Amino acid sequence: MTTTTNxxxxxxxxxxxxxxALSNGERHGYGIMKQVEADSQGKVxxxxxxxxxxxxxxxxxxLVKESDKRVDPEMDVPMGTVSxxxxxERRIYYQITDIGTKALAAELARYNRIVTLAQERKLYPxxxxxxx
Amino acid sequence: xxxxxxxxxxxxxxxxxxYPRTFKDRLGESMEQTFNDLCNEKQQSKQGxxxxxxxxxxxxxxxIIQEHILLITQxxxxxxxxxxxxxxxxxxxxxxxxxxxxxTIVGSRMEPFYSxxxxxxxxxxxxxxxxxxxxxxxPLGAFIAARPIFQKGADGKRKFYLVNIILAxxxxxxxxxxxxxxxxxxxxxxxxxxxxxx
Numbered sequence: 001m002t003t004t005t006n007x008x009x010x011x012x013x014x015x016x017x018x019x020x021a022l023s024n025g026e027r028h029g030y031g032i033m034k035q036v037e038a039d040s041q042g043k044v045x046x047x048x049x050x051x052x053x054x055x056x057x058x059x060x061x062x063l064v065k066e067s068d069k070r071v072d073p074e075m076d077v078p079m080g081t082v083s084x085x086x087x088x089e090r091r092i093y094y095q096i097t098d099i100g101t102k103a104l105a106a107e108l109a110r111y112n113r114i115v116t117l118a119q120e121r122k123l124y125p126x127x128x129x130x131x132x
Numbered sequence: 133x134x135x136x137x138x139x140x141x142x143x144x145x146x147x148x149x150x151y152p153r154t155f156k157d158r159l160g161e162s163m164e165q166t167f168n169d170l171c172n173e174k175q176q177s178k179q180g181x182x183x184x185x186x187x188x189x190x191x192x193x194x195x196i197i198q199e200h201i202l203l204i205t206q207x208x209x210x211x212x213x214x215x216x217x218x219x220x221x222x223x224x225x226x227x228x229x230x231x232x233x234x235x236t237i238v239g240s241r242m243e244p245f246y247s248x249x250x251x252x253x254x255x256x257x258x259x260x261x262x263x264x265x266x267x268x269x270x271p272l273g274a275f276i277a278a279r280p281i282f283q284k285g286a287d288g289k290r291k292f293y294l295v296n297i298i299l300a301x302x303x304x305x306x307x308x309x310x311x312x313x314x315x316x317x318x319x320x321x322x323x324x325x326x327x328x329x330x
Contacts, residue, residue: 028162028165029162029165029166029169030165030166030169030170033166033170047187047188047191047192047195048163048166048167048170048188048192048195049188049191049192049193049194049195049196049198050191050195051166052155052159052162052163052166052195053195053198055159056155056158056159056199059158089165091162092161092162092165
């Protein structure tokens with residue numbers, strides 16, 4: 001039996017969801033929250049404390065980096081109504097780094113191995129048929 | 133923007149000021165923007181602000197405590213925190229927050245936390261333990277807040293930090309008053325079981 005050592009430790013659920021949200025493009029904080037909510041079909045609702053606590057550690061670990069501040073055209077410009085005047089607020093965007101991409105891939109491979117194992121043992125999908 | 137929203141945003145900005153400086157300098161602005169975006173979302177969807185604001189404030193407070201704990205556990209930071217009068221006062225104040233939070237939850241019967249702390253009408257053993265722990269944080273906070281006053285500076289003299297003295301005094305007075313008051317209530321109601329002792 002051969003064993004392989006994986007250099008990347010397992011990610012916390014918050015870090016995993018943030019990396020997944022950033023995997024298809026840069027996002028600002030609110031954009032990450034909304035993407036996490038969409039990716040998890042509303043099951044993960046991350047608060048600002050959790051999001052930015054995780055982002056701080058991810059920035060320190062080099063998993064993500066800040067990109068230039070800029071206006072989000074989808075959020076700020078079309079909101080111009082009487083109650084919400086148009087703003088041109090410049091937002092800080094975050095983007096995944098090469099290290100982040102590798103860590104996400106390693107985590108997905110880990111999930112894949114677990115699912116394969118569960119299928120081999122005939123545990124999945126029948127055991128966890130929430131909708132059944 | 134309504135006055136309520138303006139107040140909430142100002143309070144949140146002040147809350148963010150309690151994060152460690154390095155965290156605040158790096159992410160404070162982005163956090164504030166995200167909170168404002170969430171407020172706008174609630175306003176546009178005509179959802180009530182109260183539940184969202186309460187949850188966000190509690191969650192952010194937990195994040196602040198976590199960041200300070202991380203700072204303390206990293207290297208020699210504890211020594212520098214308790215020797216710096218401002219950070220010592222801040223830690224002292226933060227240690228009083230759990231008691232204030234518990235008091236608010238029980239006093240206003242805030243769900244779902246109230247049911248978790250007190251599953252039936254009587255005070256649960258868990259609540260007694262929780263109360264003892266949060267009460268003991270008060271003298272610990274007073275000790276940390278007062279620590280810089282007892283330290284001699286480079287010139288060999290002690291310095292007088294008014295805010296630290298006031299905070300430590302409030303925490304000690306509060307701890308003594310609460311311990312005596314709650315202790316006598318618990319003794320009469322739960323030990324002696326005097327009817328209608330409330």
